[in-house]
Amino acid sequence: MIMILNQKGEIMISRQYRDDVSRVAADSFRLQVIAAKEASSQPPVKRIEDCSFLYTRHRNMYFVALTKSNVNPALVFEYLFQKIRVLKAYLGEEFDENSMRNNMTLIYELMDETMDFGYPQNCAVDVLRLYINLGNVKPQDEPEPQQLTKQITGAIDWRREGIRHKKNEVYIDVLESVNLLISSTGSILRSEVTGRVQMNTKLTGMPECKFGLNDKLVIEKETAAGRKKSGVEIDDCTFHRCVRLGKFDADRTITFIPPDGEFELMRYRVNDNVNLPFRLIPAVQEEGQTK
Amino acid sequence: MSKYTHIISFFYPSRDIIRCSINLKVIANFSEKLFATHVVIKVPVPKNTSKSKIKNSFGRAKYEPEQNAIVWRIKRFPGKAECMLSADLELVRTVRPKAWARPPINVEFQVPMFTASGVHVRFLRVYDKAGYHTNRWVRYITKAGGYQIKI
Numbered sequence: 001m002i003m004i005l006n007q008k009g010e011i012m013i014s015r016q017y018r019d020d021v022s023r024v025a026a027d028s029f030r031l032q033v034i035a036a037k038e039a040s041s042q043p044p045v046k047r048i049e050d051c052s053f054l055y056t057r058h059r060n061m062y063f064v065a066l067t068k069s070n071v072n073p074a075l076v077f078e079y080l081f082q083k084i085r086v087l088k089a090y091l092g093e094e095f096d097e098n099s100m101r102n103n104m105t106l107i108y109e110l111m112d113e114t115m116d117f118g119y120p121q122n123c124a125v126d127v128l129r130l131y132i133n134l135g136n137v138k139p140q141d142e143p144e145p146q147q148l149t150k151q152i153t154g155a156i157d158w159r160r161e162g163i164r165h166k167k168n169e170v171y172i173d174v175l176e177s178v179n180l181l182i183s184s185t186g187s188i189l190r191s192e193v194t195g196r197v198q199m200n201t202k203l204t205g206m207p208e209c210k211f212g213l214n215d216k217l218v219i220e221k222e223t224a225a226g227r228k229k230s231g232v233e234i235d236d237c238t239f240h241r242c243v244r245l246g247k248f249d250a251d252r253t254i255t256f257i258p259p260d261g262e263f264e265l266m267r268y269r270v271n272d273n274v275n276l277p278f279r280l281i282p283a284v285q286e287e288g289q290t291k
Numbered sequence: 292m293s294k295y296t297h298i299i300s301f302f303y304p305s306r307d308i309i310r311c312s313i314n315l316k317v318i319a320n321f322s323e324k325l326f327a328t329h330v331v332i333k334v335p336v337p338k339n340t341s342k343s344k345i346k347n348s349f350g351r352a353k354y355e356p357e358q359n360a361i362v363w364r365i366k367r368f369p370g371k372a373e374c375m376l377s378a379d380l381e382l383v384r385t386v387r388p389k390a391w392a393r394p395p396i397n398v399e400f401q402v403p404m405f406t407a408s409g410v411h412v413r414f415l416r417v418y419d420k421a422g423y424h425t426n427r428w429v430r431y432i433t434k435a436g437g438y439q440i441k442i
Contacts (some may be wrong), residue, residue, distance in 0.1 A: 168425040170415060177436040178407040181395070184441040193408040194436065207419040214411055232409045270408035277327065277402050277433060280440045281316040282334075286391070287309060 001025075001067070002083075002111065006097050007060040009034040013100070015111040017118040020068040021051055029053050029064060045073060058084050059096055067118070075120070082123040086110060089125040106132065124157050126259065156206075158242055158259040164204050171200040180276060191274045197265045201258045211254040211265065218252050237268040309382040311337065313361075313442075315396070316375050321405050323370040330365040331399040333358065334378070335442075337391040342381040348374040368400070395439040402433045 001021045004013040009030030014023055028048045033055070036042070046053045054076045055064040063084060065076045090106065091099045100107060109132050114123050122128065174197055181190040201209075212218065219231030239245065240263055242256040254266070313334060319327060330350070336343070336359060343354040343361065350365030361378055368374075417425045 168417070168423050170417070170425055170427045172412055172415065172427065172429045174406060174410060174412065174429070174431045176406050176408060176410070176431075176433040178433055178438060179436040180438045180440075182440045184393075193406075193433075195406070195408060195410060197412075203417060203419070203425065204423060205419045205421055207417045210414070210416040210418075212413040212415070214409070214413055234408075234410070268408075268410070270410070273409065275320070275405075275407050275409060277319065277321050277405065277407060278330075278398060278400065278438070279318040279320050280332075280396060280398065281318075282396060282440060282442045283314040284311070284393075284442050285313075286311045 001065070002115065003029075003062075003064045003066065004100070004107075005029070005034070005062040005064060007034070009062075012061070012097065013104070013107055013111070015108065015115075017115060021066040025051055025053075025066055026064075029055075029062075029066075034062065044077070054080070056080050056084070058087075059094070061097060061100070079115070079120045079123070082120075083110075083114065086114065086123060086125055086128060089129075122157050124259075126261075127157055127160060130160060156242075156257055159206065159257060160260075161206060163260050165202045167202065168204055169202045170209075173198040173200075178274065178277070180274075182280075186281075191271070191276065193270045193274055195268050195270070197267075198262070199258065199265045200262045201260060203258065203260070206257055209256055209258055211256070213254075215252060232270060233272050235269050235271050237266055239266045240264055309384060311340075311380040311382055313378045313380070314375070315377070316373065318373045319368055319370050321370045321402060323372075325370045325402060325405055327368040327370075327400045327402045328366065329399065329401050330368045332363040332365075332376075333397045333399075334361040334363065334376070335359060335394045335396065336361055336378075336380055337382055339382045339385050340380050341383045344379040345376065346378075347376040350374070352376055352378075354378075393442055395441045398438040398440070399435045400438070401435075404431050405433050406431050407433045 001014065001016045001018070003011055003026055005026065006012055009026070011023065011026050014026070016023075029046070032048055033042065033046055033053065044055055046055075050068055052067050052071070053064055054073055055062050056077065057063070063080045065080060067076075087095055087107070087110070090110070091103060110128065113128060113132060114121055174195060176193050176195040179190065179192045179194070180188070183189050213234070214231045216231035216233045239248070239254070240256070242258060243265070244255050247253055247255050256265075313336070315332075315334060317332065336354065338359055340354065340356070345352045345354065345361060347363060350363055352361055352363035355362045361376070363376055365374070411431070412429045415427055
């Protein structure tokens, strides 16, 4: 069961997907979690009697998932985060209790569409927008039912077919954040770079993209073929779910059919050979310390 | 009594003032074609700092008591450039003197078109049935996460 509670612990929205938990459970959540102060510092999972409460907050609202079975908590939290993301897309970044109350029917529709019998379904905003709208807004072109089924059940739920752009453009942003800690003697205690590749794609149709970084493992393979270049050793990376992981595992090529618009293609971490942009040489002298 | 001159000598309580000097050299370790923006260097100073005399080669540096630090802001820091800051501080002796914890110097910056990891995009190929041409733009930016130097 998924519930959305306000700050006082009153149920704003609740949707029961199975019969294992009843609405009465909200009372025990209110008493044991919301009434107990500083809920934010408490763990996000609470077990009361034989029911598990997994929750997260958006502004002053609690998004709670209740279950009696042994679920995968990572899955549940991912669903709750997706749910908030979807609601943000529909109601605005800073949606609150009021905007929730004004859009009850829409939210129930979204609850039904994103989850079935306790199993998460399609949570992609772009696709949900095709058939769930705020009443007055009608979709421009009604999608063919056949195409719709393909999208709901198909593998590529992040992109709909028939997208057209006059100009085909891709913007790539590589954003890095460098962490450094140097001791007072000048030795490096910690240096690390975390990076993100942010993309904005405006492409027609269902294009297949291949993306290449100067990843050491790939470069080494090419060096064997006669070219000499040094690559960067990427320690860790995660991808947007559109990237074919099987292909990456096999030969480290990054191939994907991108979603339309902005998305984060990948995140990575580099620990070795960090180019530190600034070098600081401090000297501090304290006098008159002796009595 | 008049035979004797009584000399009472004492130290003027100069111990009430403690001096502390900080010298800092900053070197930009990237190509001279590039520059960093929004550079903020926070040099911590003891809480009981009463006076400060700061000299710096470029940018603006100011003692900000609410931050317990000298905050040095440089809007545009060219690659390979070097700059200096020296500060002479006067500290007041407190009732119960505590050793200064010496928190680290913290640096914030942004360097466009630079990657600290050395990562760059080699290619992006787009294949579609229609076989159209795609325009691509790549931008890079490196920011400071926690960039700290202990003193």
